[in-house]
Each structure stands twice: as C-alpha cells, then as structure tokens.
Amino acid sequence: MKQMIYQVIILIGIIPILFGQEYSLEFNGSTDYIEIPHNNELNLGTSQGTIMVRIKINDIYEDSYNRIVSKKLFWNDPEGYELEVNPGQNIITLVAGNDNFARASFTPTEDWMHVVATFNNSTVSIFVNGDNMTIDDNIDAIENNNLPLYIGNITGSAGDSAAAGFNGRIKEVVILNDELSQAEVQEIMDNGIDPTNTVAFWGFDEGAGNILHDASGNNYHGTIHGPGWWYNDAPMVDPVHFELGSVDARTGDTTVVELHIDELQDISVMSLEFDLSTSVGSIELIGLDLSPGIDGWSYEFNQVDTSIMIAMAGPDPVASNGVLCELMFVVPFGLPTDYYPLQFESIVINNGNIGSVSESGGFDVLDKHPPYPFSLESPSDGTVINITDASVGLNLIAQWEQTTDMDNDTLYYYLSLQSESNEFEIGLVLDGTTALIPYQTIYDTMYYYGLTGGTILWNVAAFDPYDVTWSDNGPWSLSIDVSSLHTDFNVSMPTNYALSQNYPNPFNPITQFNYDLPEESMVTIIVYDIQGHEIRSLFQGLKQPGHYSVTWNALDNYGNPVSAGLYLYHIQTEHFSKSKKMILLK
Structure with missing residues (x-):
C-alpha cells in the first residue's frame, strides 16, 4: 500500500509533483477560506492518517494560531482535527480531541515550507521540509464529525478569541489514510505522489476561478471564498472572463457560435490560445471571423476529432469587452436531435500569468426536415370571380396538393388570401387540402376596407412543429368584383361579442x-x-x-x-x- 502512495510518477501528462506547481492562493488571516463539503473519507482514518501541505507564512512574528486545515469548530471540541501554525511561538500543532496536542518546533522563514503531520493511533510525527521536528507526539483519538473541511480557516469561522485564519499562501493540501515514515516523506518531496492514491489532493493549479479541484478522483472539490490567486511570487490580476454561446442548429446547417471576452479591466491581452472540445467530432469548425476589436490580429485553428486548437495574436491589445470572434461550424446531416456541448478545456492569455474563468456553450441540434414541395391546384392563377346577389351564399373552393415530410410529422396548412395592395389578409389554418371560404366573408372584408373589387393573392404554407414550406407555384391571383353587392344590406353582422x-x-x-x-x-x-x-x-x-x-x-x-x-x-x-x-x- 505504502509503495503505491509514494510511487514516482513518470507518465506524460500527469503532474503530481508537490513543488512543481506555479499557482497558489493567499489568505488574509481572518475572512478567507476554502470550504469542502463533508464526506466521511475526509475524517481521516481511525488508526492512521496524514495531512500534507505546502505553505508560505506572511508574518513570521505573528503570535496567533493560523488554521491551515480544519475540520473542527473549536480547538477543544472532541470531534474532528486541525493543523495549525503559530509563527510567533515557533509551533506547528496537530489538534485532535481536547486534551493532547501534537507539536513540532520550527524556525519560521519567509520561504515555502513543506509540512507533514502523520499519525498511527495516538502517536504523531510532524515533518518540516523533510525533518522530523516533533516535540510532543501524543494526541487523542480522532473522532468523526459531519462538518465541512476548511482550508485556511477554522471550520465555520467560529473560533475562540485566540483563533485565527491562515495568514499567508498555500500551494497544496493532501490527505491520506496512511501513516508515512520520514523516508516516505522525503521520497514524496523528491519525486511527487500520484493523486489517485490519496483521499484528497488539492493541487491549487487552477490559477483562476472560485473552485478548487480535487485531483484524487474522489471529487472533493472546494469553493474558494476570498483568497486571491498568485503566480509564482506575484499576485495575479482578476481573471478575464470568456464565454461560448449556445445556438440552435439544424442538421446540415452552417452555424455561428460567438466567443465573448469580458472583465478586461486594464489588462493588455496580446495573445490567446484556446483548447476547446466538442462532444462529437462530426461537428466541424470550418472558419473564424475576428471582431473589429482585434483589428490586425492573425489566427490559426486546427481540429482533430473532438479537440479544437485556436491561437490568435496581434500588435495591439484587445480593444474592448464583447464578441472576440465568431466560430463557424458545420452540423452534419443525420446527427441525432440532442444538445452537444462546446467546452473550454484550457485558456492561455499572453505568457500564461493572467487567470481566466469561462462558461462553455454548445449546439442544440434538431434533426428535422421541412415539408416536401407541393403545388396549388385551384382556383387557377388569374381566375375572375364576380360575387352577386345570386352567388353571395356560395363558397370559394381552394385546393392544393397534399405533402409530407421526411420525419412523418403531423402537418397543417395555412391558407392566406391577401389583397394585392396589402389592406387585409384572410387566413385559415386547416389539416386538409381543401378550404371553403364563404363569398360572404370575402365581401364583408372588402366592404370594411371600402373596396368594390381588386386582386387577391392566395397561397398555402405547409408546416409541422419545426418548419414551414410555401407552395412552389404560388401565390396565384384572383380578380374579385363585388360592386353589385356594395350595400349595407348585404353585410352579415354578428349580434354578440x-x-x-x-x-x-x-x-x-x-x-x-x-x-x-x-x-x-x-x-x-x-x-x-x-x-x-x-x-x-x-x-x-x-x-x-x-x-x-x-x-x-x-x-x-x-x-x-x-x-x-x-x-x-x-x-x-x-x-x-x-x-x-x-x-x-x-
């Protein structure tokens, strides 16, 4: 088991080396903390366990107990544990139970410190930079609780007057359910540790955002409240925001996804590299259109299966927030109706020391097809209709071809009769291919608009829940004459609303x-x-x-x-x- 814990990682792409990370978070000693929701695995083992951290103290003379890791409401609470440091008293303490505390003596410096507190039953060893600095090796048994785990402060931030959050920077926090020997600690310092062989491994390698990811595979991710990101020995500016749009797309379409940039503030963004991923490789990036805000920039892109690489740079910084570019994709025919995410995998700004946060987008794909073409049948184009006293009770009979669609959707038809001069439109929705329009309705409508005759254009649209197809030979014209009926006597009026x-x-x-x-x-x-x-x-x-x-x-x-x-x-x-x-x- 222990051999697995401190095995050397040689696989390309896995970077678990404790000292290799460039990012860290700085805590202010009072209100800053990271909260990880409770899980029984985070209570540590009942007989063996290890807490391993990398810290940098801001004030080496501060006489206050700085909580590094805490799963305890009060120092004398019998449940839970916490690892803390008091620079002013040269003490590192592992607290468990309420009577016995394990302590190590050390000389505070302004350099990074590797601290390991490891125990077997009630016996504790505390290593500082690989050296065993333990001066009191006895603790009470660690009792389980249901509290969240805090990094950088006491759980719940409700401590006594002597309690304080951590004042400084933290790079890594690792939790194991095994005791480590001094040789094993040194091996990890030299060669790293496989995160998947830990209970939790927070590497602090995000560089931006408010989520601290657990690389162990157990998904004990934390929420960052307050502390700011650093890159090497410099605080990072607030992260730049990026967002990919979500679009409705039809199979066979070429569609555009907008890539937005925001929260530029005073940051001079001179170059950008994006790694994106689609959920299916058949959605293909075919082009990119830069916005006017990055005039003079050049770009290149490449797609391999579901992975998309985009690089762009220019002589002048990005001018403003908003649309950075438009990405043009082809959605293939036959892709099933579904939502297909388009996600950010990584973003590099300039030389990489500017953080970013991102919101992914995607394609809401509809694999549907419009109704097939169809034609108007009667009355034929140019038909003349004279509505008189004798015929006003009859109907105009309009007919057209029946059609279907590839998807076998239920189709309806929309019949439109519109005056050529656009004064009015009579519209009917039907589920068949024949419509009866009373001559009385045509007359009443023309009477209302003061017309004694004129040209009416008629056409039909077939539609399903997704598409509309108008006839392929319409509109056809009808020449209507109602002059012999143009009296109030012939107008049928309703008697009720x-x-x-x-x-x-x-x-x-x-x-x-x-x-x-x-x-x-x-x-x-x-x-x-x-x-x-x-x-x-x-x-x-x-x-x-x-x-x-x-x-x-x-x-x-x-x-x-x-x-x-x-x-x-x-x-x-x-x-x-x-x-x-x-x-x-x-």
Whole structure:
C-alpha cells in the first residue's frame, strides 16, 4: 500500500509533483477560506492518517494560531482535527480531541515550507521540509464529525478569541489514510505522489476561478471564498472572463457560435490560445471571423476529432469587452436531435500569468426536415370571380396538393388570401387540402376596407412543429368584383361579442383565432406569457362591426421567436373582455 502512495510518477501528462506547481492562493488571516463539503473519507482514518501541505507564512512574528486545515469548530471540541501554525511561538500543532496536542518546533522563514503531520493511533510525527521536528507526539483519538473541511480557516469561522485564519499562501493540501515514515516523506518531496492514491489532493493549479479541484478522483472539490490567486511570487490580476454561446442548429446547417471576452479591466491581452472540445467530432469548425476589436490580429485553428486548437495574436491589445470572434461550424446531416456541448478545456492569455474563468456553450441540434414541395391546384392563377346577389351564399373552393415530410410529422396548412395592395389578409389554418371560404366573408372584408373589387393573392404554407414550406407555384391571383353587392344590406353582422379557441392547438409556428364585434369598437388584442408579461401586440385600433380573424406566428414584439409553452391571448373592448389559452410546441 505504502509503495503505491509514494510511487514516482513518470507518465506524460500527469503532474503530481508537490513543488512543481506555479499557482497558489493567499489568505488574509481572518475572512478567507476554502470550504469542502463533508464526506466521511475526509475524517481521516481511525488508526492512521496524514495531512500534507505546502505553505508560505506572511508574518513570521505573528503570535496567533493560523488554521491551515480544519475540520473542527473549536480547538477543544472532541470531534474532528486541525493543523495549525503559530509563527510567533515557533509551533506547528496537530489538534485532535481536547486534551493532547501534537507539536513540532520550527524556525519560521519567509520561504515555502513543506509540512507533514502523520499519525498511527495516538502517536504523531510532524515533518518540516523533510525533518522530523516533533516535540510532543501524543494526541487523542480522532473522532468523526459531519462538518465541512476548511482550508485556511477554522471550520465555520467560529473560533475562540485566540483563533485565527491562515495568514499567508498555500500551494497544496493532501490527505491520506496512511501513516508515512520520514523516508516516505522525503521520497514524496523528491519525486511527487500520484493523486489517485490519496483521499484528497488539492493541487491549487487552477490559477483562476472560485473552485478548487480535487485531483484524487474522489471529487472533493472546494469553493474558494476570498483568497486571491498568485503566480509564482506575484499576485495575479482578476481573471478575464470568456464565454461560448449556445445556438440552435439544424442538421446540415452552417452555424455561428460567438466567443465573448469580458472583465478586461486594464489588462493588455496580446495573445490567446484556446483548447476547446466538442462532444462529437462530426461537428466541424470550418472558419473564424475576428471582431473589429482585434483589428490586425492573425489566427490559426486546427481540429482533430473532438479537440479544437485556436491561437490568435496581434500588435495591439484587445480593444474592448464583447464578441472576440465568431466560430463557424458545420452540423452534419443525420446527427441525432440532442444538445452537444462546446467546452473550454484550457485558456492561455499572453505568457500564461493572467487567470481566466469561462462558461462553455454548445449546439442544440434538431434533426428535422421541412415539408416536401407541393403545388396549388385551384382556383387557377388569374381566375375572375364576380360575387352577386345570386352567388353571395356560395363558397370559394381552394385546393392544393397534399405533402409530407421526411420525419412523418403531423402537418397543417395555412391558407392566406391577401389583397394585392396589402389592406387585409384572410387566413385559415386547416389539416386538409381543401378550404371553403364563404363569398360572404370575402365581401364583408372588402366592404370594411371600402373596396368594390381588386386582386387577391392566395397561397398555402405547409408546416409541422419545426418548419414551414410555401407552395412552389404560388401565390396565384384572383380578380374579385363585388360592386353589385356594395350595400349595407348585404353585410352579415354578428349580434354578440365572441372570441373563438385558436386552431390548431397545440401549434407551431402558426395559429389562428376569430372574434366577432356587434358594434363599432376600440379593440386591443395582446398575447401574454403565463406570468402576465406582454409578448405580442396583435392589434390596437378601431374596428367596425363584423367577423374578424387573427393569425399569430409565434414571434414577439421584436420579431424574435418565442419559446415553447403556455400563452394567453386576450381581447379587450369597451364592453367585452376575454382571454383563452394556447400551447406552443417546439
């Protein structure tokens, strides 16, 4: 077992050497700490265990107990343990129980110190830079608790008046469930330790962000509260933020993902290297478009399977926060509908001494296909229709070809009759290929707009929950003459207010509903989300008595597609108010 603990790591890409890390965190001695959630493994073994740290003390004369690692609320609490240092008294202490403390004597310096506290039952050895400096080797048995483990402060930051957090920098913290001999400690100092053979290994090699990662494989990751990152012997500036966008994409599409940069402050970013990964190698990066904020920069990129490498640099620093560049990807045909992450694996800024934090993005891929092409059939293009007293009770019969799509989705059809001069549109949503439009409806509409005749363009769109395909031969024109009927006597007027249920429901992306007005009215029609926020104003104005139809295409007031969900459509007049629900699918 012990041979596994201090084995030399020679595999390329594994860097567990304690002294090799360049990053560290500086703690202020009072409010700074790192919190690791409780796990029984962090209570140390019942008979053997080791705490190993690398520290640098800020004030070598400070007479205060600086907590390095703590799983204990108070120094005299019988449960838990803590490793602490008092530079002013030249003491390093391992505290367990409440009666016996193991101590080591040392000479404080401003250099980095390697400290190991290791025990077997109640006997402790404390090594400083490989030397056994123990002066009191007895502790009480370590009792388990359910507290989080703190690095740099006492657990819960609720200590007595003599307690203090760590004032200085910490590079590594390692926890083992085995006792180490002096020879084994020296072996680790010389050659390193495999993190996967530890209970927890916090290497402090992130260099940025607020998460301290455990490299043991046990995922005992910690949250950083307060301490600042250092690189070698210099404090690091606040990290630069990067973010990859998330986009909706269709199979076969070329799509653009924006890469954003933020929190530049006064940092002069002159070069950048990104390692990205896609979850599938078939999503391919084919191009990169730099923003105006990095004029004069050059770049190169390469993709091998799911790994993408991007390098860019220029003579002038990045000018401003915002979009750094646009990445152009091809999403292949046949990729199953799913979300495919696009993740940052590493970011190097300038020479690497500037930290970064990042938020990954991805592709919300839809493997769907539009309805196949189809054609209008009748009435033919240029048909002349004369609506008279004798024919006003008849119907205009519109017909078109049936179509399907590759995905076997349920299809609907949207029939549009629109005046050539765009005064009005009559719209119907149907599930078949034949529509009956009463001549009376056509006349009533033209009468309302003061028309005795004119050209109406008619067309049909086939749509499924994802796509719309308009006919391949429309629109066709109809020449309408209603001059012989243009009297108030021929206009059919409703006697009551009414609001119909939309059709189809659920829908995507087009639905329609009708309403009736028995008198001249100021009308407001608005679509709301379920929280009552206005999404789309469909109409506001004066309407004469009549029958009306409204179509909504699932766009908001700014022309943006809205998300799937439950919506309300509401009509308001001086004497009538009513709402109904409709469901948008995606």
